[in-house]
Amino acid sequence: xxxxxxxxxxxxxxxxxxxxxxxxxxxxxxxxxxxxxxxxxxxxxxxxxxxxxxxxxxxxxxxxxxxxxxxxxxxxxxxxxxxxxxxxxxxxxxxxxxxxxxxxxxxxxxxxxxxxxxxxxxxxxxxxxxxxxxxxxxxxxxxxxxxxxxxxxxxxxxxxxxxxxxxxxxxxxxxxxxxxxxxxxxxxxxxxxxxxxxxxxxxxxxxxxxxxxxxxxxxxxxxxxxxxxxxxxxxxxxxxxxxxxxxxxxxxxxxxxxxxxxxxxxxxxxxxxxxxxxxxxxxxxxxxxxxxxxxxxxxxxxxxxxxxxxxxxxxxxxxxxxxxxxxxxxxxxxxxxxxxxxxxxxxxxxxxxxxxxxxxxxxxxxxxxxxxxxxxxxxxxxxxxxxxxxxxxxxxxxxxxxxxxxxxxxxxxxxxxxxxxxxxxxxxxxxxxxxxxxxxxxxxxxxxxxxxxxxxxxxxxxxxxxxxxxxxxxxxxxxxxxxxxxxxxxxxxxxxxxxxxxxxxxxxxxxxxxxxxxxxxxxxxxxxxxxxxxxxxxxxxxxxxxxxxxxxxxxxxxxxxxxxxxxxxxxxxxxxxxxxxxxxxxxxxxxxxxxxxxxxxxxxxxxxxxxxxxxxxxxxxxxxxxxxxxxxxxxxxxxxxxxxxxxxxx
Amino acid sequence: xxxxxxxxxxxxxxxxxxxxxxxxxxxxxxxxxxxxxxxxxxxxxxxxxxxxxxxxxxxxxxxxxxxxxxxxxxxxxxxxxxxxxxxxxxxxxxxxxxxxxxxxxxxxxxxxxxxxxxxxxxxxxxxxxxxxxxxxxxxxxxxxxxxxxxxxxxxxxxxxxxxxxxxxxxxxxxxxxxxxxxxxxxx
Numbered sequence: 162x163x164x165x166x167x168x169x170x171x172x173x174x175x176x177x178x179x180x181x182x183x184x185x186x187x188x189x190x191x192x193x194x195x196x197x198x199x200x201x202x203x204x205x206x207x208x209x210x211x212x213x214x215x216x217x218x219x220x221x222x223x224x225x226x227x228x229x230x231x232x233x234x235x236x237x238x239x240x241x242x243x244x245x246x247x248x249x250x251x252x253x254x255x256x257x258x259x260x261x262x263x264x265x266x267x268x269x270x271x272x273x274x275x276x277x278x279x280x281x282x283x284x285x286x287x288x289x290x291x292x293x294x295x296x297x298x299x300x301x302x303x304x305x306x307x308x309x310x311x312x313x314x315x316x317x318x319x320x321x322x323x324x325x326x327x328x329x330x331x332x333x334x335x336x337x338x339x340x341x342x343x344x345x346x347x348x349x350x351x352x353x354x355x356x357x358x359x360x361x362x363x364x365x366x367x368x369x370x371x372x373x374x375x376x377x378x379x380x381x382x383x384x385x386x387x388x389x390x391x392x393x394x395x396x397x398x399x400x401x402x403x404x405x406x407x408x409x410x411x412x413x414x415x416x417x418x419x420x421x422x423x424x425x426x427x428x429x430x431x432x433x434x435x436x437x438x439x440x441x442x443x444x445x446x447x448x449x450x451x452x453x454x455x456x457x458x459x460x461x462x463x464x465x466x467x468x469x470x471x472x473x474x475x476x477x478x479x480x481x482x483x484x485x486x487x488x489x490x491x492x493x494x495x496x497x498x499x500x501x502x503x504x505x506x507x508x509x510x511x512x513x514x515x516x517x518x519x520x521x522x523x524x525x526x527x528x529x530x531x532x533x534x535x536x537x538x539x540x541x542x543x544x545x546x547x548x549x550x551x552x553x554x555x556x557x558x559x560x561x562x563x564x565x566x567x568x569x570x571x572x573x574x575x576x577x578x579x580x581x582x583x584x585x586x587x588x589x590x591x592x593x594x595x596x597x598x599x600x601x602x603x604x605x606x607x608x609x610x611x612x613x614x615x616x617x618x619x620x621x622x623x624x625x626x627x628x629x630x631x632x633x634x635x636x637x638x639x640x641x642x643x644x645x646x647x648x649x650x651x652x653x654x655x656x657x658x659x660x661x662x663x664x665x666x667x668x669x670x671x672x673x674x675x676x677x678x679x680x681x682x683x684x685x686x687x688x689x690x691x692x693x694x695x696x697x698x699x700x701x702x703x704x705x706x707x708x709x710x711x712x713x714x715x716x717x718x719x720x721x722x723x724x725x726x727x728x729x730x731x732x733x734x735x736x737x738x739x740x741x742x743x744x745x746x747x748x749x750x751x752x753x754x755x756x757x758x759x760x761x762x763x764x765x766x767x768x769x770x771x772x773x774x775x776x777x778x779x780x781x782x783x784x785x786x787x788x789x790x791x792x793x794x795x796x797x798x799x800x801x802x803x804x805x806x807x808x809x810x811x
Numbered sequence: 812x813x814x815x816x817x818x819x820x821x822x823x824x825x826x827x828x829x830x831x832x833x834x835x836x837x838x839x840x841x842x843x844x845x846x847x848x849x850x851x852x853x854x855x856x857x858x859x860x861x862x863x864x865x866x867x868x869x870x871x872x873x874x875x876x877x878x879x880x881x882x883x884x885x886x887x888x889x890x891x892x893x894x895x896x897x898x899x900x901x902x903x904x905x906x907x908x909x910x911x912x913x914x915x916x917x918x919x920x921x922x923x924x925x926x927x928x929x930x931x932x933x934x935x936x937x938x939x940x941x942x943x944x945x946x947x948x949x950x951x952x953x954x955x956x957x958x959x960x961x962x963x964x965x966x967x968x969x970x971x972x973x974x975x976x977x978x979x980x981x982x983x984x985x986x987x988x989x990x991x992x993x994x995x996x997x998x
Contacts, residue, residue, distance in 0.1 A: 331906070333906040334906060334908060336908070336948040336949065336950070337908060337943050337946070337947070337948060337949060338943070338948075338949025338952075339949075340943070341936065341939050341940035341943050342936060342940075343918075343922070343936055343937055343939075343940035344910075344918075344940050344943065344944070379917075379918075379921070381918065381921055381922055381937070381940070382921055385921055385922065385925070389924070389925065527932075531932060534928050534931075534932075538924070538928070543924040543925075544924060544925075545920065545921055545922075545923065545924065546920055546923045546924070546970065546972060547924055548924070548970045559931075560927065560928070560931040560963060560967070561931075561963070561964060563931040563932060564930070564931040564933075564960050564961075564963035564964070567933075569932070569933060569934050570929075570932040570933075570934055570935070
């Protein structure tokens with residue numbers, strides 16, 4: 162007893178409250194604790210979100226992620242609480258897995274390192290659940306995977322990112338060879354919609370009403386989902402994290418993974434959360450600091466990752482083609498004659514002599530059959546256990562014929578690097594323009610385009626056939642005949658504006674479509690406003706290199722206008738367009754649109770609009786556009802409007 | 812509007828084979844998928860589903876153990892190996908090369924349409940992964956692929972993952988090289 166008392170006397174001053182040598186060793190220097198609390202590393206591990214240059218709040222909304230009551234907004238309090246919690250006796254928890262030392266392995270590692278503590282500053286309990294999990298998800302590398310946009314599938318308007326965790330090659334299983342990619346793991350962050358009501362769904366989504374959760378699954382499920390069920394290309398970016406960093410990352414996932422993060426469509430979404438996770442792993446990356454203020458698109462997060470020197474390993478980008486990508490690649494690899502046979506085979510759903518197939522050499526037959534099989538994959542979106550229903554007998558015949566030919570499938574040629582999703586400008590842009598309007602007044606205008614891409618812009622990094630705009634605002638100021646300058650006034654809002662052109666070919670026959678909702682100055686009287694929505698469908702023809710595109714769409718516009726007594730109006734019409742991209746940097750667009758507009762009780766009138774625009778891109782950062790637009794019909798005669806604007810992507 | 816828009820039907824919940832997942836070949840987090848139908852949500856909903864990315868099989872299981880039957884399976888093995896949280900000791904002498912039955916079945920279920928195609932072609936990443944889950948050495952993969960290709964009609968006679976798996980294993984068993992180079996497990 163005396164000896165014990167003596168021991169307390171010697172270390173009692175420093176660790177008066179503590180009751181064990183282990184805790185005493187974990188008593189860190191207060192100055193270092195204070196510095197660490199505000200450090201990027203600690204905040205990154207708590208998934209603090211940068212806002213206006215300062216990380217104030219954690220993105221994690223689940224209170225049980227934090228040890229301090231104020232942990233979501235007070236990193237210092239959370240640090241103090243963590244130090245206190247790590248010092249709790251092991252037997253304070255009936256299940257050792259619930260002890261903070263078992264729940265927060267990454268925090269422990271960070272604190273030990275940053276506070277200069279001994280490795281055994283805290284006891285090292287065996288944490289069965291964590292050990293099991295880390296043993297099961299036995300990985301030593303990480304890739305970021307981007308699921309591309311794909312026309313005619315609105316689910317892929319913005320793309321998506323998730324992580325692939327590469328399995329560690331087990332020396333005991335060396336004879337099996339490298340672990341197959343398909344058996345790797347995928348980590349996904351997604352919302353769990355609690356409603357499918359089409360009104361509530363977007364509202365909940367915008368307001369963060371859906372809980373977002375992490376999930377872990379075999380990579381093959383993701384490949385089947387994106388490549389086959391949704392026909393979206395996957396782009397894999399192997400990141401330069403070694404086995405030790407990957408292990409630390411798994412500890413980060415162990416801490417964060419079980420907790421809910423409210424999902425916001427436009428900023429706190431899947432791709433942003435992936436950036437925060439990578440920042441937690443290597444805080445100096447500061448990926449989330451790349452100016453994601455209001456809107457985060459997956460492609461922009463990919464650009465942030467690619468912009469960090471050495472983060473993506475050399476030659477570490479891989480393309481995993483969609484069913485459509487495979488079909489087009491296999492079709493491109495054929496000779497003209499073989500392609501003719503392919504079209505014949507697909508058109509007649511037969512392998513008979515008339516198609517010309519049996520006359521081909523065996524290897525050529527195999528190439529044609531492989532392309533036809535991809536056509537069925539694409540046409541019927543075959544994935545999982547789904548079987549061909551429209552082409553069942555045809556598929557059986559193809560498979561049976563293919564199995565008899567001793568020739569390997571051809572390799573698929575990867576698209577050029579310029580087609581990678583991180584190429585092209587960032588999705589948010591600001592435009593300033595000047596010109597002369599249809600009433601011969603000079604004007605200046607400003608436009609904010611938060612996302613994503615206009616069909617009049619050069620297509621690098623995007624699809625040449627896709628336009629998606631959300632919350633696009635345009636303001637304009639005019640100088641009238643007497644030289645008075647009006648203030649900058651809102652002229653147009655495009656809440657949602659999509660144009661999806663799907664070139665028709667012998668193999669792919671999807672419709673093109675348009676859908677838009679917005680408000681603008683009324684063409685009858687610019688002092689008045691109208692709100693409208695429009696939708697329609699049509700067809701597109703394009704040259705195989707995508708440089709020339711022509712489309713026609715029949716559409717109906719309807720809405721409310723202050724110019725009509727009864728407000729409600731409808732305007733069916735057509736839109737024809739011609740798009741050309743003679744150089745990668747230059748795109749020309751010619752659009753003609755005519756509509757018959759009527760409102761109950763008033764005579765209908767025809768309005769038309771012809772627009773020509775030429776756009777030139779400077780090195781993915783800026784774009785110069787000139788346009789000429791002439792409105793015809795309507796009540797007031799008008800002159801052509803000409804304008805020029807410069808757009809900066811940020 | 813249909814409440815069930817898409818997704819995976821997890822038919823065999825809670826079925827797990829203790830001791831299979833841990834200390835064995837490269838299985839893949841199987842959790843007993845009955846059949847898998849992946850698909851995009853129809854029309855309008857896609858626009859919004861796009862931004863939440865909850866489109867289909869994404870939410871099969873939680874990220875850590877204790878939240879799902881799948882990861883529990885990983886855990887069950889360890890508990891068997893002793894409360895110290897170590898790998899089962901009884902398997903120390905030689906690690907099994909094959910994945911568990913459930914993992915094999917899940918793999919075939921999720922990839923059936925792709926396997927059918929790659930088997931007829933005689934090569935492919937998914938086919939190679941199947942070979943690995945059946946504990947086949949990389950060196951015998953060409954033989955594996957050729958064998959499956961040669962018996963394509965028989966093996967894929969029924970669009971049933973379980974039947975396909977049984978058929979593949981039967982073929983492997985009848986082939987001398989494959990019987991030696993693979994370790995298919997039960998069946």
